[in-house]
Amino acid sequence: MSEKRIGMVEKSNNKRQRVNLVPTFPINDHHDVLVEILRRLDGPSLCSAACVCRLWSAVACNDSIWEELCFRQVSPRPSLSLRSVVSALGGYRCLYFLCIRPVLARLPKIIWSRDQLQLSLSLYCVHYYERLYVGAWLGDAPPSSLMFLRKPVNVV
Amino acid sequence: MKRSHQETSVEEAHSMGKKLEDDNNMDEFLSALGYKVRSSDMADVAQKLEQLEVVLSNDDVLGSNALNDTVHYNPSDLSSWAETMLSELNYYPPSLDLDPTRMCNLTPFSDDNECSSTNSENNSKRIRLGPWCDSSESTRPVVMLGVDSQETGVRLVQALVACAEAVQQENLILADALVKRVGSLAASQAGAMGKVATYFAEALARRIYRIRPSSPAVDPSFEEILQMHFYESCPYLKFAHFTANQAILEAVATARGVHVIDLGINQGMQWPALMQAMALRPGGSPSFRLTGVGGPSEGDGIQQLGWKLAQLAQAIGVEFEFKGLTVESLTDLEPEMFETRPESETLVVNSVFELHPLLARPGSIEKLLATVKAVKPSIVTVVEQEANHNGVVFLERFNEALHYYSSLFDSLEDGVIIPSQDRVMSEVYLGRQILNVVAAEGTDRIERHETLDQWRKRLGSAGFDPVSLGSDAFKQASLLLALSGGGDGYRVDENDGSLMLAWQTKPLIAASAWKVSDVTAERRR
Numbered sequence: 001m002s003e004k005r006i007g008m009v010e011k012s013n014n015k016r017q018r019v020n021l022v023p024t025f026p027i028n029d030h031h032d033v034l035v036e037i038l039r040r041l042d043g044p045s046l047c048s049a050a051c052v053c054r055l056w057s058a059v060a061c062n063d064s065i066w067e068e069l070c071f072r073q074v075s076p077r078p079s080l081s082l083r084s085v086v087s088a089l090g091g092y093r094c095l096y097f098l099c100i101r102p103v104l105a106r107l108p109k110i111i112w113s114r115d116q117l118q119l120s121l122s123l124y125c126v127h128y129y130e131r132l133y134v135g136a137w138l139g140d141a142p143p144s145s146l147m148f149l150r151k152p153v154n155v156v
Numbered sequence: 157m158k159r160s161h162q163e164t165s166v167e168e169a170h171s172m173g174k175k176l177e178d179d180n181n182m183d184e185f186l187s188a189l190g191y192k193v194r195s196s197d198m199a200d201v202a203q204k205l206e207q208l209e210v211v212l213s214n215d216d217v218l219g220s221n222a223l224n225d226t227v228h229y230n231p232s233d234l235s236s237w238a239e240t241m242l243s244e245l246n247y248y249p250p251s252l253d254l255d256p257t258r259m260c261n262l263t264p265f266s267d268d269n270e271c272s273s274t275n276s277e278n279n280s281k282r283i284r285l286g287p288w289c290d291s292s293e294s295t296r297p298v299v300m301l302g303v304d305s306q307e308t309g310v311r312l313v314q315a316l317v318a319c320a321e322a323v324q325q326e327n328l329i330l331a332d333a334l335v336k337r338v339g340s341l342a343a344s345q346a347g348a349m350g351k352v353a354t355y356f357a358e359a360l361a362r363r364i365y366r367i368r369p370s371s372p373a374v375d376p377s378f379e380e381i382l383q384m385h386f387y388e389s390c391p392y393l394k395f396a397h398f399t400a401n402q403a404i405l406e407a408v409a410t411a412r413g414v415h416v417i418d419l420g421i422n423q424g425m426q427w428p429a430l431m432q433a434m435a436l437r438p439g440g441s442p443s444f445r446l447t448g449v450g451g452p453s454e455g456d457g458i459q460q461l462g463w464k465l466a467q468l469a470q471a472i473g474v475e476f477e478f479k480g481l482t483v484e485s486l487t488d489l490e491p492e493m494f495e496t497r498p499e500s501e502t503l504v505v506n507s508v509f510e511l512h513p514l515l516a517r518p519g520s521i522e523k524l525l526a527t528v529k530a531v532k533p534s535i536v537t538v539v540e541q542e543a544n545h546n547g548v549v550f551l552e553r554f555n556e557a558l559h560y561y562s563s564l565f566d567s568l569e570d571g572v573i574i575p576s577q578d579r580v581m582s583e584v585y586l587g588r589q590i591l592n593v594v595a596a597e598g599t600d601r602i603e604r605h606e607t608l609d610q611w612r613k614r615l616g617s618a619g620f621d622p623v624s625l626g627s628d629a630f631k632q633a634s635l636l637l638a639l640s641g642g643g644d645g646y647r648v649d650e651n652d653g654s655l656m657l658a659w660q661t662k663p664l665i666a667a668s669a670w671k672v673s674d675v676t677a678e679r680r681r
Contacts, residue, residue: 089471119639128471
């Protein structure tokens with residue numbers, strides 16, 4: 001629960017009065033504000049934030065935060081239909097972790113633009129399809145065409 | 157699969173090990189040629205032959221006289237023959253020649269009869285060789301210990317080519333001996349070269365012993381698994397799919413309905429990405445109808461995958477229709493089978509590695525292209541291997557294939573640290589192609605790859621005009637390759653409007669797009 005900081009102030013007529021010293025704003029009570037703040041973070045910071053506590057972790061699952069992260073540098077803004085497509089494929093958070101982050105890690109010098117985004121989305125879609133189609137390939141792990149993104153690589 | 161081969165290499169390994177102790181063991185190679193040389197005498201014989209050459213070349217008159225006077229018994233016994241020759245000619249080798257470190261770039265280390273046997277073999281076959289042999293011609297059995305894999309790699313290639321030459325000349329006894337040699341060399345060669353050589357050696361063995369069919373039959377579901385692993389472990393198939401998709405997207409940019417005929421549906425891995433791109437098209441997604449053509453072995457699988465594609469389409473909001481066509485061969489396709497709807501749909505025909513098998517039967521490719529032309533597609537996307545593995549002369553095919561598959565295996569090695577299962581499966585997948593190119597003949601040989609130029613001629617004469625792939629396709633391909641690792645190994649090259657994927661400057665896959673060239677035909681959108 002919130003805690004009010006109460007201080008005593010001396011008034012001119014020698015009476016003490018209670019006043020609020022510091023205006024408090026309990027962030028944990030206002031999830032929407034928390035979301036707004038998290039939306040403005042970059043990837044690593046956002047991941048750190050998600051590790052703060054259970055509440056923040058749950059809030060960080062909000063897909064709009066990740067959407068913002070994915071599209072921050074892309075202009076013009078992608079259409080609204082994109083949101084439904086990506087949600088159907090698994091959401092922005094998964095898109096970020098499966099595709100975008102490895103791409104950025106592998107090619108740190110690229111300028112994140114439509115082309116990279118388009119390619120990431122295509123790969124994401126292939127990944128979704130593989131999970132659908134695979135069934136029991138070889139028993140263990142279903143194949144993933146995104147595996148090549150996750151493994152360390154000799155990139156010059 | 158490799159059993160016959162393993163046996164021979166085990167045999168060879170045993171004999172190699174024993175050569176040092178067992179004096180009576182004759183060298184395999186030379187015995188195939190008709191000469192008997194004890195393995196322990198190899199170096200000695202080599203030296204003598206060398207000296208003989210020097211003498212004979214220096215002193216013609218004297219030499220020929222001496223030769224005429226001497227009687228030689230059992231010329232197949234090279235050792236004593238050379239001995240008698242030299243003594244007849246009163247040849248006393250200058251002490252310089254006995255210097256074991258004459259070839260200064262060879263370290264006097266290790267045993268190995270390998271080098272010496274190669275020496276005498278080469279000496280007996282050809283007296284004068286190029287610089288390659290000079291460097292390894294030595295009076296002592298010296299060979300690089302440690303890893304001079306480049307030198308053993310060169311020897312491996314030489315042995316492979318020599319074996320292929322023997323096969324070309326129908327000299328099967330020599331070929332047999334050589335192929336065992338290759339097997340043992342390949343086993344000691346690490347890395348991509350060794351693996352490629354093993355497959356080529358097996359293919360040659362199958363050809364020599366006339367083992368049919370050219371490759372062991374596998375379950376069709378196993379074929380699918382192999383292809384999936386190949387898809388995942390390297391960018392070739394992804395490049396093919398993404399580039400073709402880009403060409404299709406550009407061609408149907410304003411269409412309300414799209415009908416794609418995929419001449420080889422396999423697992424349908426190409427289409428999710430296309431559907432996703434269409435779903436995000438500004439202005440809304442067109443309706444998407446897919447007709448997938450598959451072989452009889454795929455059977456029910458095609459319906460299954462149609463179902464999965466439909467699920468995906470529903471998830472992303474694309475109107476989707478699927479039809480599967482099962483035919484024995486692509487020549488069985490008739491225009492009516494596709495049920496085209498020209499008034500409402502733009503038609504696309506897609507072929508990824510499906511055209512070259514038709515070259516096995518004369519007339520097939522023309523029939524297919526005629527069928528394709530008859531359905532009046534707006535665009536035809538073609539992706540094929542960039543290599544000429546369809547030459548008439550076996551040796552040329554062999555050399556081309558060796559170069560091509562070496563590059564492919566090399567790229568698998570160098571690239572992303574691929575999980576080993578993926579890589580092994582990809583190698584098996586490619587290995588089956590190698591077996592087909594080298595060991596099969598006639599209608600059995602379906603991996604009849606041809607270069608882009610050859611395809612251009614064929615498609616041109618069938619009535620198709622090339623369509624340039626735009627810069628978007630190039631950018632996307634470059635990005636895909638940059639992601640795939642392999643350092644700077646992969647490259648995209650533009651070739652007259654078509655894109656080629658190359659590994660270390662060797663082009664491997666070519667993607668191109670075509671339209672029907674009949675300009676008077678009204679093209680309906």
